[in-house]
Amino acid sequence: MGGIGVVLNPRSRQNRRDPAAASRLARTLGDRGVVRTARTREDLARIAEDFRKLKIDVLGISGGDGTNHITLTGFLEVYSDEPLPPIAFLRGGTMNTVANAVGVPRGKPDGLLAALIARYNERGKAPLRVVERNTMRIDDHYGFIFGTGAIHGYMAEYYRHPEPNPVHAARVLYEASKDVLLGRKTPVAERWEGTALLSGGVRLPMRDYLCIAAGTVDQIGLGFRPFYRSGHVPGRFHILGIHTTALGFVKKLPDVWQARSMGEEHTYDHLAEHAILEARSGVVRYVLDGDLHEHRGPLEMRVGPRVKIVVEHKAGIRPPGGSTFTFPPPWIQPGNS
Template sequence: MGNTGGATRICMISNPTSGNNRKWQARIEARLAAYPQVAHHVTRSPHEAEELVPQLAASCPDVVVINGGDGTIAAALGMILRHWAQDELPLIVLLPGGTANMTAGDIGVASSHKQALKRFFRWLDRGAPLTGDIRTRHIMRVTGAADGHVRHGMFLGTGAIMQATRFAHKNVHSRGLGGELSLGMVLVRSVWGLIRQDPKFYQPTHVAIAVENGSGVEVTRDTAPMLILVASTLGRLFLGIRPFWAKDEAPIGLTAIQGGARRFARAFPSVLRGRPNRHVTVENGYESFRGARIELRFDGELNLDGELFATAGGDVPLVIEAEGPIRFLRAK
C-alpha cells in the first residue's frame, strides 16, 4: 500500500519499558514534537496495545513505526495482522528499542539504537518516502502453550537455547549489556559449554518434529533428544548468523541438532553460516528444514523472541504457522 498523494501518514508505537527505551524515551518524545505528522502512541502493557491497534487500523496509516524490543515487535505485528486486511497492510518501520534487538538487526532501520534514530529522523526530514530498502518477512503464529495463549514471533528456540537465555539474563543483560555484542558473548560462552558438555548448557530436550512445506508435503522425525532446536522467519540472526540450509521454498527455517551430535566443534561454525561442511550430516545429528507449518511435540520450555513459556505437553503439539507476509521499510 502506498500514499499516492499528500504527506506520508505515520503512526508510531513505543514501549517505554523496553531496554533501550528506558534510557532514550524522553529524548525521543521531545524530538518527535518537531514532527506533527507522526502520531506517537506510548503503550505500557499488552492491554493498552490491544486497545490502540484497532484505532490505528481505522486511521489507515501508510507506515506503522514500532519502537521496542523483539517481544514488543512480535506482539504488535500479530495485532496488525489481526486488524488489517492482508492487501491493506501498512509498511512497517522497526526501531531497536529493546535489549537484544535481533529482529531489528535483520529488518529494522539499524541494530544500533543511536544509529537507527539518526536514520529515522533523517528519513522524516526527507519527507518520509515510501521507497527504498523494503524487505518482506513472515511472522510465526504459535499455539500449544500451557497457558493456552496464542503468540507471535520471529525467532523460537529450545534445548540449549534455554540455558543460553538464562545465562544471558543472569550474567549479561542484568549488567546493562545489550545488542549484538551481548548476544555474541552469550553465544561464545554457550558453545564453549556445549563443546565441554557442561551440564549447565548441555541439556537436550526430547522433541518430535513434523514439518509441512508450502505444497502440503509433510516430513516427520520421531522423538529424539535435541541439543539445539531453532526456528525463525528472519533472514539473518545476530552477527549475521544464518543457521538454515534447507533449499525448500517455505517461510519458516528450522534447524535441529541432536544430543550427542558428532564432530560438534568442527561442524557448528558452518551451521552458523548456513553452509554445512562435511561433518554436518543427518547421520551425525544435524538437520535443517523449511516449512509453512511445523509441529513440535515436547514437554518443556521455549524462548519466543525473548519470552519464556512452557508447552502444553502430552498429546498437544506446539504448532508454528507462517502468517503474512509483511513488508518492512529500512528507512534511511
C-alpha cells in the same frame, strides 16, 4: 490521515533508562504522524485500532526483538485479514536480531526516525525500499525466530545478567563453548526430547535433540545464520532438528556463521509451512524473538502473514545487516568437524 504511526514500549530496558524517549520521538515526528506508548496488551490493542482507523502509511516500532514481536502480534490480531502497513524497526532494544537480518540501518531511534521521515517525504519520487518476510505463528504469538532446547538454555542464561547486552551475549556463547570444548557441563547446552510432525507428512523422530529451531530470517543472533534457506520459498519457514552433541555443534559454528548446512549427520533440515511439536515431558519451553515462553501439550507452528519491512532510510543507500561480533574467535578453528 496517513503518515507515520510509532509505537514505543516504555518498559523496554533501554527506554526505562531513557524516560524522555517518547517525547523526543514525538518532537522529531511533529505533524507527520503520531507516537503512542503501549504499557499493556490492552494499550496495544487500542493503539492498533486507532492506527487502523487513521490508515497510517508506515508503522514504526521503537524497541528490540521482543517489543517488535509483541507489537506485531497485537496489530495482526486487530488488522485481521487487512495487510499491515510497511514496518519500520527503529531499534531501541538490547536485541535487534531481526532488524540486523533484513538490513535495517544501525542507529538510535531518534536518528532512524528522522531519516525515515526524510525518505517518507520523498516517497512520491522514490518509494520506500522494503523487503518482505513471512512471520511465524507460534501458539498465539507472531515472530520470526524460534527455538527450544539449547536456544532456550542460552537465553535463560543471558537473562540472568542484570543488564543484558550484545557484549554479554557474546560472553555467554564464549563461556558455554569453552565449557563444552573442555568437557564441562553448562546450563546453556539444555537439550529437548520430543518429536515434530511437519507439513507434507514429514516427521522428525522422537529422540533427544540439542534443539528444534526455525526462522523466516536467516540470523539467530550475533551474526550467526542457521536459517540460510529462509526466504527461498515464500510461505515457508526453515526448521532444523539439531541432534548432534553440544561438542559437535560447537565445531560446526563456523558453518553456521557462513550460512552453510551443518550436514545430515548433525541436523534434520526442512522447509515447512506447518509443524506440531510434542515434548516427551508434555511441556515445550521455547524462545520466540528473544522472549521465553512455556506451553503445555502439543505446540503448533504455522506460517503467518507476510509483512513488508522498511530497510532503506537514505536515498540510494542500503546499509548492510549483520553483526559487529568478530568470528571465528580463536577458540573455534574453522574446518573442524
